[in-house]
Amino acid sequence: MEGKCICRGYWNIVSVNQVDLFVWLTRECEDWQKIIRRL
16 A cells, blocks of 8 residues: 555656656665665
8 A cells, every 4th residue: 555655646746846756766766776786
């Protein structure tokens, strides 16, 4: 259920401001890549 709620939140943000979401996702991906490399 949490996953669905989060996805809905993401889509709401996308409809409001796609650029901000894209930038946020890009930063999150970079952070995840750093974490994965450490593992």
